[in-house]
Amino acid sequence: MSTLEIRGLTASVAGKQILNGIDLTISSGEVHAVMGPNGDGKSTLSAVVMGKPGYTVTGGKVLLDGVDMLALPTWERAAAGLHLVMQYPTEVPGVTLDAVLTEALKDRGRSADVGSLASQLHTEAARINFDEKFLDRPLNVDLSGGEKKRNETLQLAVLKPKIAILDELDSGLDIDALRDCARRVMDATREDGLGALVITHYSRLLEELRPSRIHILVKGRIVESGGPELADVLERDGYAAFTPADSSSADAVSGDYLAGL
C-alpha cells in the first residue's frame, strides 16, 4: 500500500504564483480526478510533483510513503514510484522506447524485467491496440495524438509505478484510443494497485476512468472535493459555481450549492 500526500503545496512559474496551497491524498488502487478550468494550475500541479524545470516550489510538501519527493531529482521520484503521463509527450528523435525503458528499469534495479522487456512490450502493445511498428520508432516522433497516448500508457504498464499522474490523458486522442488507454489504467489499479491522479477538464474521460474522488482545482486551490457525483454537477453547471474571487457572492453561492449535494 502506497500513499501520495500533497500538503499545502504552493508554487510559482516565472515569479507568478500558480499553486496557492494544494492538499490531496491518494493511495494505491484509487482513482482521483482533479478537474478545473484551463490555466488554474492543473498542469502546474503535475509538473511540480514530477520536478519539471522552470517551476519553483515556494512551500508545502509532496510525500510518497513518507519520503519527501521535493528533495529528490526527477529521475529518483520516478524510481521511487511516481509517474507522469504527459499531456503533450515530448518527441525525442533517435531515442527508442526500448532504449528508454531498458535504462529506466536498470536504474530501478529490475534487471529481470530488462530481460523480458521485448515480450512485455509486445503483450502490452496488443492489449491497448498499439501497432507494433511504433515500438521501433523514436519516442513520439511522427506519432498521432492517439498513438502518443498509447505509447505513454504502454510505458506506464511496463514501469508499474505506485502512483501515476495522468495529465489530460484525453487531449488529442480519438474515442477508441481514449478507451484503450483508460481501460489499461483501470486494469493497472486492480492488477498492480496503481493509484491514479487523473487531471482533466472534461468529464468525458471519467466515463472510462471511474474516480472515487473528484477534486475541483480553481485558481491554484482545491475548492471542493467530493464523490463521482461532483462530475455531474460540473457537467451541468460548469466551473462558475466553484469560482471564488471576482464576485463577492461567489463563495456563498458555491457553499450553498454544495451543501445541497
Added chain:
Amino acid sequence: MPVLTPDMVRSTGASWTEVRRAAAERAAVAPFPTTDAEHWRYSRIDELSLADFSPAAAPSTISGPTDHVTRIDGEGSAAPANLASLFDDSADASALELFAALNLANMDVIVVSVPANTVVSEPIVITHDFTESARAYFPRVVVDAGPNSEVTVVERFVSGDARILVVPALDVRTAQSARVRYLSINELGPASWLIGEQHSVGQRDSDTLLATVALGGDYSRVSTAARVVGQGGNTRQVALYFAGGTQMHDFRTLQEHAAPRTTSDLLFKGAVQDTAKSVYTGLIKIHKDAKGSSAFQTNRNLTLSHGAWAESVPNLDIETNDVKCSHASTVGPIDEEQLFYLESRGVRPDVAERLVVLGFFDEVLAQLPVGELAQPLRAKVAAKLNVGEKA
C-alpha cells in the same frame, strides 16, 4: 572567389607532370589566407605554419574491389590520357587557392573509374594512415562514375598521435543516371590538421551522396561544392561531426543547381563539448535556368558544455522564383524538455543526456552509404561523449 568555387579542380596541363608544375608555380605565389577573408573568417588558419611540415607520399591502402582503381603516385607517372582529361576543365590555374594548388602540386592520386552500366557492389575502402610527424600529405581521390554505373567509396583518415598536416582533395563526377556514394571518416589524432576540398558534378538524373563523419583532428576543415549540371540530377550531403577537448571542426558547403528540376538535400549535425568549436557555413545557389529545382539545407548543433562554441551560417543565392528552397539552422544545448521526459521515466540525467545526443546523431548515421559502418561509428561517438557511463 577561390572558395566554394563550382568548378572542378582546374589546371593547365595535359600530363600529370605539367599539372603538378603549374600548380606548384601557383602555390609559390598564392597568398597565405587570413581570417580577414570571409572564406576563412572563423578558421584557425593563423595558427598554421607550413614551414613546420615537409611533403611526403600519402600512405594509403585500398581494400574492397580494386578492378576499377588506379594509383598515380609520386612524380611524373605517365597518365592515361582519359585520366588527365579530368583536370582540363579550365585553363585558369592562376585562380587556384593556396591549398588547392598545394594538393595539385604534390598529389598522390587514387582514381576510381567505373565504366558505363557497371555496378561495383562492394564498397571501395581507402585508408590513409599517417604516422610520421612533421609531414604534409596530399591525397586526392577521383571518382569517375560512367553513365548508369554505381559505386561506393569510403575514405578514412587516421593518424594516431602524429603531428601532421593533410590536405586532401576529392573529385566526384557522376555521369548520366549514375549513383555515387562517398563517405569520409575523419579519425585523425589530436595533433593533426586537415584542410580539404571536395567537388562533385552530377549529370542528368545522376544521384550523388557525399557523407562525412568527423570525430578527429585538432583543426579540421572541409569545403564541399556539390554541383548538379544535368536536369533531374540529385545530390545529398550528410555529416556527423563531434568535437571535444580543444578540437575545431569547420565546414563549408555549396549546393549548386545549374540545371532544371535538380534537387539537393543537406543534413549536417554537430556537437561540441569541453572547449571545442565548430563552424558550419552553407550556401544554396540556384541558377536562373534551374527552374523547378528544390534544395534543402539543415544544420543542427548541440553545445554540450558551457565552454564549447558552435556557429551556423546558412546562405541562399537564388536567381529564379520557380524553386522550392528551405534552410534551417540551430545551435544550443540539449533540449530540456527531452531530458525531462526521459528523467520522468526514471532515467538518470547523465544517461538521458547520452541517449539524447546519440539519438540526435542517429538521423545521420541512418543515412550513411555503408550501413554496417553505422554501429561502430555510433560506438565511437558514444566513447567520446564526456557524459554518463560510457558504452
